[in-house]
Amino acid sequence: MSFPWARHYEPKNPVMKWVDDRLPLPRFVYNAIGAGYPVPRNLNYFWNFGVLAGAALAIQIVTGIVLAMHFHSSAAEAFNSVNIGIMRDVNSGWLLRFAHANGASMFFIVVYLHIFRGLYYGSYKAPREMVWLLGVVIFLLMMATAFMGYVLPWGQMSFWGAQVITGFFSAIPVVGEWIRIWLLGGYAPDDAALNRFFSLHYLLPFVIAGVIVLHIWALHIPGSNNPTGVEVKGEQDTVPFHPYYTAKDGFGLAIFLFILAALVFFFPDALGHPDNYVAANPLSTPAHIVPEWYFWPFYAILRAFTSDFILPAKLWGVLAMFGSILLLFFLPWLDKSPVRSGNYRPMYRIAFWVLVVDVLVLGWCGGAEATPFYIVLSQISAAYYFAHFLIIVPIISRLERPLPLPGSITEAVLAGKGGTRVSETALSA
Template structure:
């Protein structure tokens, strides 16, 4: 009997027949079954899997919504209302998609903050981190274009304000804005372009996520201690240990998601978006969705338009070079007592920017935004590089297994390695 190059070890005859010809099951078993994973993950490591689940939800609900949406300025608002009122379970699809965007950003923000705290951007995971930043940028672009589609007041004026920011760039700014609009104002060509791109971008994100996971499985996962596994005693197979742990996180995630969708579906939206877009009536206070507010606050903190735009984009671009800005040889802040309070203040400043971004551009909010913006950049450009040279980290454990087997308690002096051991 003829056999191929790959011999499948699965017992089920159907799976074995398919796997011998297309070894997808072997690949899944290798990457998500027996894949060695640090044995000390905490629940912050659930959020990567939750982000993937959230992406699938957004794609699935978005496909069904697109079947009933009309990308025309004269009919877009009414088509969304028809989805809510006349399409079977259209209200559920729309609320799940709208609140799914908020849940997506909540999950991703926690995922990013976890990476910042535990040093997941350090060698050898620099490219993994940079791909993650690309995913974040694609998410922001997709969410912005999706916010325009309901064609309410905040959709129209948000699109007008944000796209006009590109006019600040010398020479090419006006041409970029005209290209984005498809004309000389936010109108039907703009809506068509945004709808087409909004439908396409999640599939692009899915492809980049595939690269993100592939890079992760090459370098291996970081862990709360920030030290590399020293042997088999430091790892466990991904399944069933972390599939069970991820399942617990998934149940909690769906409970929160369900409460948001069924009880508070408009909690994170803006009331003005239930008013049809009117180019002749400007809302008293134009704000983007909540997950853009920290960057919107940075934009408004600078009186110069071009300076504000550059700082807004720079606040994300700086994450690309973070692996080289942090000069400490130790990954996890669990062993960096001096870095922890500075990071806590940075997180506080991010939340402050989130708050003041939703407030009118008046005092004291403008001054608060400027102080928080200054610390945001000071942390990355000054504090982290200096801490790497001045800070004396705590001693690192010899292995992952030692503190795990001791129940996470303090280690004896003999179980410590040198303080500045390369993590």
């Protein structure tokens, strides 16, 4: 989207002018995150999570690079290199490891909130489909990176998690067992698997960073969505990104870092599993094998299939687990409502909150033992999850009568219904 009222960068300093004429990086930064990038004036704190996700990725990359310098990717040495070498022998190694482990959890928390904000406010709708699609790609890359990273400490849960999760690929007809052996580099997790997972775990965050650049680029073309879902109609509907939203993002970042610090210093193992402090033993299977908490909803979907029907139950589970993520790619075309924001869609708003509860129930089931009660609850919740996207949302988008939309973002703000209220004095400053 072109913003004719946007301020244009004109460097005053001779050195900056010389740099900008030959490499317009200062102009690029100014237009991307400075006063040269106008954004809707009504964005609320739910729009902080994109910046927080970027900060979380930066923390993961920095801590991961240092940790990689001290990690030994072999089955004989991996566990000790993490729990003795890094934790005890490396200066501040314990801090780096706990910041990396809890930073991954915080990364997923802000990304999940970012996704559900997009679902509620219809940020996947035209003309922002590409922003959404790239976001789903980032989410898939995050999941792959996190799974491989969970294997590296080579504790009991790391080893058996790799054994179980890669074992599900063997359910794929004809090529399944070949894919599993190819992933592991053998018939069971060992040195080859550790080396492969370590290499990919180190590489993928940089791939994620590259896709994030495309994600932001795609966002800057149509501009940001907003709580009303109404497009910007003029200069009166926008404010410069800096200083209004840099200050707001800074406040959100301070809270994010405070929570991360509390986890690192006071509850470093609260989101982990105690079995991972026991060295991997291929001859001793843990009583209850679970992945990290951020995979629990998808693990519950995987375990929800217990009976063979045309295809083996194991294969159904694998297809459903991947399908639960892949169907997000089709959401922009499943929801045909012309109204974006859930604030003006009463039926969709109810379905959205039921989905939130459903995903939380799936997470609860995924972290619990596979007893009959949790299996049945997983089956019901998984059925609703797919019904929400494939049945409920398409039907609602056709039958629902949305509430009247405001004429503009400014009209909604002045009426107190548009999110953040920015004073007229501030706008004219």
